[in-house]
Amino acid sequence: MSYLLGIDIGSSSVKTALLDAASGCCVGSAFYPKAEQRIDSPQPGFAEQDPQCWYECAKDAVRAAMRKADAKPADVKAIGIAYQMHGLVCVDKKQSVLRPAIIWCDSRAVPYGQAAFEAIGTEKCLSHLMNSPGNFTASKLAWVKEHEPELYAKIDKIMLPGDWLAMKLTGEVRTTVSGLSEGMFWDFKNAEPCGFLLNHFGFAQSILPEIVPTFGIQGTLTEAAATDFGLKAGTPVSYRGGDQPNNALSLNVLNPGEIAATAGTSGVVYGVTDKKQYDPQSRVNTFAHVNHSEGNPRLGILLCINGAGSLNAWTKRLLGDISYREMNELAETVPVGSDGLTILPFGNGAERVLGNRSIGAQIAGLDFNRHSRAHLCRAVQEGVVFSFMYGMEAMKETGLELKTIHAGFANMFMSDVFCATLAGVSGAMIELYDTDGALGAARGAGIGAGLYGSFDEAFRTLVKRKAIEPGEGRYTEAYDAWKKHLETALN
Numbered sequence: 001m002s003y004l005l006g007i008d009i010g011s012s013s014v015k016t017a018l019l020d021a022a023s024g025c026c027v028g029s030a031f032y033p034k035a036e037q038r039i040d041s042p043q044p045g046f047a048e049q050d051p052q053c054w055y056e057c058a059k060d061a062v063r064a065a066m067r068k069a070d071a072k073p074a075d076v077k078a079i080g081i082a083y084q085m086h087g088l089v090c091v092d093k094k095q096s097v098l099r100p101a102i103i104w105c106d107s108r109a110v111p112y113g114q115a116a117f118e119a120i121g122t123e124k125c126l127s128h129l130m131n132s133p134g135n136f137t138a139s140k141l142a143w144v145k146e147h148e149p150e151l152y153a154k155i156d157k158i159m160l161p162g163d164w165l166a167m168k169l170t171g172e173v174r175t176t177v178s179g180l181s182e183g184m185f186w187d188f189k190n191a192e193p194c195g196f197l198l199n200h201f202g203f204a205q206s207i208l209p210e211i212v213p214t215f216g217i218q219g220t221l222t223e224a225a226a227t228d229f230g231l232k233a234g235t236p237v238s239y240r241g242g243d244q245p246n247n248a249l250s251l252n253v254l255n256p257g258e259i260a261a262t263a264g265t266s267g268v269v270y271g272v273t274d275k276k277q278y279d280p281q282s283r284v285n286t287f288a289h290v291n292h293s294e295g296n297p298r299l300g301i302l303l304c305i306n307g308a309g310s311l312n313a314w315t316k317r318l319l320g321d322i323s324y325r326e327m328n329e330l331a332e333t334v335p336v337g338s339d340g341l342t343i344l345p346f347g348n349g350a351e352r353v354l355g356n357r358s359i360g361a362q363i364a365g366l367d368f369n370r371h372s373r374a375h376l377c378r379a380v381q382e383g384v385v386f387s388f389m390y391g392m393e394a395m396k397e398t399g400l401e402l403k404t405i406h407a408g409f410a411n412m413f414m415s416d417v418f419c420a421t422l423a424g425v426s427g428a429m430i431e432l433y434d435t436d437g438a439l440g441a442a443r444g445a446g447i448g449a450g451l452y453g454s455f456d457e458a459f460r461t462l463v464k465r466k467a468i469e470p471g472e473g474r475y476t477e478a479y480d481a482w483k484k485h486l487e488t489a490l491n
Helices: 051-069 110-120 122-129 137-147 161-170 177-182 195-201 223-229 243-250 309-319 324-331 373-397 416-426 437-448 475-490
Strands: 003-009 014-020 026-032 076-083 089-091 157-159 215-220 236-242 258-263 267-273 285-288 299-305 342-344 362-364 404-408 429-433 464-468
Touching: 003 051, 003 161, 003 437, 014 051, 014 437, 026 051, 051 161, 051 223, 076 161, 076 243, 076 437, 089 161, 110 122, 110 137, 110 195, 122 195, 137 195, 157 161, 161 215, 161 223, 161 236, 177 236, 177 285, 215 437, 236 243, 236 437, 243 258, 243 267, 243 299, 243 404, 243 437, 267 373, 299 373, 309 324, 309 373, 324 373, 324 416, 342 373, 342 475, 362 475, 373 416, 373 475, 404 416, 416 429, 416 464, 416 475
Parallel strands: 003 076, 076 236, 258 404, 404 429
Antiparallel strands: 003 014, 014 026, 089 157, 215 236, 258 267, 267 299, 285 299, 342 362, 429 464
C-alpha cells in the first residue's frame, strides 16, 4: 500500500489523515485531544500553548489513524504538515523550547507592529511585505526581545508551529518562503528575507531557519520520532503549509481568480492572485501561496471575519431547543433580505477589515410584529455572507477576480441559504468538496515526494459534492441595505 499522512496542528486539536495515494480515499483519520487543547492566557490578550502538547497529540492521532487503516509503518510513503499560522516558537542550540509558543490569537505584539509600520514607513512596508508588520510573528519576537531579554539571548532559531513539528520529526530546523511571508520576514520585491525589518527590530538574520521548498524532501523521520509515532525511520517530510494556504491547497485553489472559503468559528476568504498588489488600508493580508515562485507568482489574499460561525453558534444557544439543520430549514422559509431584519456579525473582537475597530454585533430593523426566529436564522446567515462580500470588495481592489469560490462541505456551507446568498451577491460559482486540512497536507506530501507528477494528478480524485451557480434574487439590494447599516455603525 502507498499511504500519505497529513498532520494538521490546530489551536484546538491536532488532526491526522491517511490518504490512499492511488484512490484518493481517506482510509483513517483521528484527532486529539477529544476536548479542546488548553490555551494559557497569563495576562489579558495573551494566548500561549506548550509545543510539546502538539507533539503528544500528533503522536496519539497518528497512531489512532494508523490503527483505523490497519496500516503498517512501511505503508506511509510521505508526511505533510499543516499548522496554525503566525505563531512563534523559540529554541536554543540544542533545539529545546525556551518558552511557551505565542500563538496566532495573542494580541500583545500589536503596538510593536504598529510602531514598526510608522517608523519604517507605510509605503515601504506595504510594497515589500505586502502587509503592515501587524501582530505577526516578527512583532511577537520583538515583544520577547524587550520583555524577556535573557531568554532572547539564548534563542538560536525561531519557528512557526509547523516548522517546529517538522524539526521534532526530522531534527532539521527549516522553513519555507510561504512561512516567512506569514511571519512578515519575506521581502517580495527583493525575493529574500526582509533585511530592513530585521534591522529595525535588531534581529540577526541567522535567527531564521534554512529555507526549503514548500513541496520537496524537507527532511526524513528520525529513529526517535519513528518510534514515538509508530512509523518507519527515513520516511520523508515533503510538505508544510499554514492552515489557510493549506486549506486552499486542499480545495485545489492554486490559480488566479480561484478562492477558498471557510465559515467555522471565524470566517476566512482566501483568494489567489498573480499580482503583487496590496491593500493600502491593510484590511486584508497578502502572503506567498504554497505554489508561489518568483517566475510564476502566486499570492494568497486573506480576509478574516472573526464573528462568523461564532454568531451562528450564539444564535443556536439563544434559541435553545434547535439544531443547526433546523436553523437552516427555518432560514429557507424567509425571503432574501429577511424582511428588513439586518445583523452585523462583528461581535468577536476587533475586525481587521474594519480598520481594527471593534463595533460589536448589532441587530437593526427588528419588528416585533413581523419577525420570528426564522427571520433571525436567515439574517444571521446573510450578515455573515455580507461581511464576506464587504471584505471581498477590498480584495478586488488588489486585483483579485471573483470567479469561483471553493469550500469544504462543513459548518455554515452546509446551508443552502448561505451558499445561495454568497453566490448571488458575489456572482461567483460556489463549489463544495469533501476534504479537510489534514487531507490537503497529505496530498501536498504526495506532490512533494513525487508520488504525484502534477497538481492535476494529485487532485483528480477530489470529490466535488455540488456546485451552486449565482441565482436571481434581491441579493444586491439586501447587501446594499446591510452595508448602509454598517456605515452608520462605523460613523
